[in-house]
Amino acid sequence: xxxNLKENLEKGERLCGGHRMCAGCGSPVAVRSVLRALNPEDHxxxxxxxxxxxxxxxxxxxxxxxxSFIHNAFxxxxxxxxxxxxxxxxxxxxxxxxxxxxxxxxxxDGGTYDIGFQSLSGAMERGHDMVYVCYDNEAYMNTGIQRSxxxxxxxxxxxxxxxxxxxxxIQQKKNLTRIxxxxxxxxxxxxxxxxxxxxxxxxxxxxxxxxxxxxxxxxAPCPRGWRYPSEKLMEVTKTAVETCLWPLYEVVDGKYxxxxxxxxKLPIEEYLRLQGRFSHMFKPGNExxxxxVQKEVxxxxxxxxxxxSLGAVAAR
Amino acid sequence: MSIRERLSGNEAIAYxxxxxxxxxxxxxxxxxxxxxxxxxxxxVDNGEVDTEFIPVESEHSAMSTCIGAEAAGCRAISATSSCxxxxxxxxxxxxxxxxLPITLAVSxxxxxxxxxxxxxxxxxxxxxxxxxxxxxxxxxxxxxxNYLQAMRIGEAVGLPVMICQxxxxxxxxxxxxxxxxxxxxxxxxxxxKPAHYLLNxxxxxxxxxxxxxxxxxxAKRQQAQAMIDAKSVIRKVGAEFGEMTGRSxxxxxxxxxxxxxxxxVIMGSSAxxxxxxxxxxxxxxxxxxxxxxRSFRPFPSEDICAAxxxxxxxxxxxxxxxxxxHCGPMFAEVASSMFAAGICGPKxxxxxYGLGGRDVRVESIQKVFAELEQIADTxxxxxxxxxxxxxx
Numbered sequence: 162x163x164x165n166l167k168e169n170l171e172k173g174e175r176l177c178g179g180h181r182m183c184a185g186c187g188s189p190v191a192v193r194s195v196l197r198a199l200n201p202e203d204h205x206x207x208x209x210x211x212x213x214x215x216x217x218x219x220x221x222x223x224x225x226x227x228x229s230f231i232h233n234a235f236x237x238x239x240x241x242x243x244x245x246x247x248x249x250x251x252x253x254x255x256x257x258x259x260x261x262x263x264x265x266x267x268x269x270d271g272g273t274y275d276i277g278f279q280s281l282s283g284a285m286e287r288g289h290d291m292v293y294v295c296y297d298n299e300a301y302m303n304t305g306i307q308r309s310x311x312x313x314x315x316x317x318x319x320x321x322x323x324x325x326x327x328x329x330x331i332q333q334k335k336n337l338t339r340i341x342x343x344x345x346x347x348x349x350x351x352x353x354x355x356x357x358x359x360x361x362x363x364x365x366x367x368x369x370x371x372x373x374x375x376x377x378x379x380x381a382p383c384p385r386g387w388r389y390p391s392e393k394l395m396e397v398t399k400t401a402v403e404t405c406l407w408p409l410y411e412v413v414d415g416k417y418x419x420x421x422x423x424x425x426k427l428p429i430e431e432y433l434r435l436q437g438r439f440s441h442m443f444k445p446g447n448e449x450x451x452x453x454v455q456k457e458v459x460x461x462x463x464x465x466x467x468x469x470s471l472g473a474v475a476a477r
Numbered sequence: 478m479s480i481r482e483r484l485s486g487n488e489a490i491a492y493x494x495x496x497x498x499x500x501x502x503x504x505x506x507x508x509x510x511x512x513x514x515x516x517x518x519x520x521v522d523n524g525e526v527d528t529e530f531i532p533v534e535s536e537h538s539a540m541s542t543c544i545g546a547e548a549a550g551c552r553a554i555s556a557t558s559s560c561x562x563x564x565x566x567x568x569x570x571x572x573x574x575x576x577l578p579i580t581l582a583v584s585x586x587x588x589x590x591x592x593x594x595x596x597x598x599x600x601x602x603x604x605x606x607x608x609x610x611x612x613x614x615x616x617x618x619x620x621x622x623n624y625l626q627a628m629r630i631g632e633a634v635g636l637p638v639m640i641c642q643x644x645x646x647x648x649x650x651x652x653x654x655x656x657x658x659x660x661x662x663x664x665x666x667x668x669x670k671p672a673h674y675l676l677n678x679x680x681x682x683x684x685x686x687x688x689x690x691x692x693x694x695x696a697k698r699q700q701a702q703a704m705i706d707a708k709s710v711i712r713k714v715g716a717e718f719g720e721m722t723g724r725s726x727x728x729x730x731x732x733x734x735x736x737x738x739x740x741x742v743i744m745g746s747s748a749x750x751x752x753x754x755x756x757x758x759x760x761x762x763x764x765x766x767x768x769x770x771r772s773f774r775p776f777p778s779e780d781i782c783a784a785x786x787x788x789x790x791x792x793x794x795x796x797x798x799x800x801x802x803h804c805g806p807m808f809a810e811v812a813s814s815m816f817a818a819g820i821c822g823p824k825x826x827x828x829x830y831g832l833g834g835r836d837v838r839v840e841s842i843q844k845v846f847a848e849l850e851q852i853a854d855t856x857x858x859x860x861x862x863x864x865x866x867x868x869x
Contacts, residue, residue, distance in 0.1 A: 242545060244545025248545065252676060255527070
């Protein structure tokens with residue numbers, strides 16, 4: 162069935178409005194896109210790690226989630242969903258449940274790249290039939306913009322302030338998507354929302370309906386942490402993709418393939434300039450920082466193209 | 478007819494699990510409880526149970542999977558010891574506040590450091606305020622019997638239950654044991670039918686809310702009430718178990734307390750040693766007795782007050798220390814129970830004993846009684862915070 166955004170939007174929201182996420186935040190956009198990929202007749206249990214998403218959508222006595230939902234703690238969305246999914250198999254085996262249920266866990270980059278990484282790794286390795294979605298906003302936003310292992314090089318955060326001696330975060334971003342590929346799970350994809358949401362929704366559908374564990378890494382910008390005007394959300398994600406900083410690709414049974422190739426790779430300044438967290442990189446004398454980041458983007462992109470060409474060779 | 482067997486405490490727990498055949502077990506190995514998931518996964522792989530076993534990568538994930546599975550509508554279980562219990566502590570609070578009656582077998586062991594694999598109660602005492610019901614066993618038989626009662630108790634009040642036994646002392650020692658027949662176990666434990674659960678297609682449910690100050694305290698008050706209510710449930714289930722097996726249980730066990738002038742309060746396997754000490758002293762005409770605490774949470778304050786009100790002196794034996802500079806954790810509970818009840822006559826001392834597997838002998842307990850006799854005779858308590866049989 163050909164992708165049609167209009168039809169998808171008519172499916173009805175599974176995360177309803179009225180929650181307290183900021184305007185211009187990428188997280189609920191990511192969540193709604195992923196949940197739209199569920200077949201409307203299927204049931205789901207959704208889990209969220211402790212995060213902005215959790216505290217803003219399930220503040221007692223209200224919940225914005227139409228499906229069954231569980232929040233447990235910051236670092237264990239993987240294990241928690243594994244428990245729910247196992248319960249489903251146990252009940253199914255004993256004839257106590259019918260219908261199709263799907264299991265989707267959401268975590269920010271703090272709960273996924275860092276404190277929740279062990280729990281995620283364990284759940285993926287054990288092969289639970291679930292999807293883990295990281296909404297990656299590249300810092301611990303819920304506690305007030307502290308660096309994570311996902312924070313990009315030189316970004317100004319409250320624990321890596323751009324100081325007079327140390328110019329922001331001195332480490333590069335961890336490549337979690339590729340680490341998840343190394344778990345030998347059937348489906349891993351990196352995506353974000355741009356244009357008609359085709360890329361994220363198709364990947365979410367594959368992730369949800371591929372038997373076994375699947376991982377989606379979704380760039381989900383944060384207007385407060387990244388310091389862009391909230392109406393520029395879609396411009397930020399699009400530029401991340403067009404500069405090849407955040408390539409859209411998927412890895413099916415270990416084979417990499419690009420799902421979108423920019424016609425003309427834009428220089429990284431165009432991405433960095435949109436965001437206050439990189440503003441110190443544009444001060445006179447700091448040109449080397451932008452050059453450095455450009456080199457890193459080029460290297461990562463070239464590596465990815467090589468991995469994709471290996472996949473193409475293998476497919477032949 | 479019950480079945481006579483010889484089993485270690487860990488085997489007995491695993492056997493009880495097998496008879497119950499719960500839906501989900503998530504567990505991670507740690508000495509001294511490792512054998513429990515080992516035995517149980519053998520039952521799973523040989524088709525003797527149809528439980529889903531999740532061999533998680535840590536104790537934190539063990540409890541996290543149990544929370545997910547129990548919230549989903551299943552009976553979920555785990556087993557652990559020592560640092561493993563510490564590592565799942567954060568999740569123990571969540572399990573209790575989510576009101577999920579998970580059952581956790583604990584083979585109690587010392588905590589690092591120094592690293593030590595032997596028995597004391599430091600691990601269990603470290604999680605005493607997490608909101609779990611905690612039952613302690615003196616023998617393998619009691620560990621088994623307590624386990625069979627755990628789900629009835631936990632599911633009645635909506636609280637998780639820890640079934641504690643002493644690492645190595647009972648977990649690994651083989652004792653004679655009477656097992657209950659499978660069909661009797663099944664009908665005693667019954668089916669788990671939660672009122673609300675995640676996998677109910679007719680009623681979606683949200684678990685684990687963010688509660689502002691407007692609601693948080695009411696949630697905690699309800700947890701407190703559940704723990705208060707658990708006292709009568711433990712008594713009722715223990716009596717019903719007695720009708721089935723001839724072995725009745727309550728919150729405490731009194732041993733030769735009727736006319737006792739000196740008493741010790743103790744928990745776990747050392748109660749057996751202490752009973753022998755009491756018997757020998759009784760034979761010498763000493764008016765001594767023992768109170769064994771079976772339920773540490775809920776704490777049986779009324780029962781303890783009633784048992785100790787008439788004694789001249791008592792010692793509370795803690796197999797762990799609070800490091801508060803004045804007493805062990807159970808002493809604090811006993812003393813506060815008595816003070817709150819207006820019982821100020823008996824002189825009490827706190828004894829720390831058996832840490833990291835330090836052997837506790839009949840003579841060790843008799844030394845404590847000798848000191849209690851002196852306190853009773855002179856009315857002089859002296860130092861109230863004492864360590865038993867330690868090089869100083």
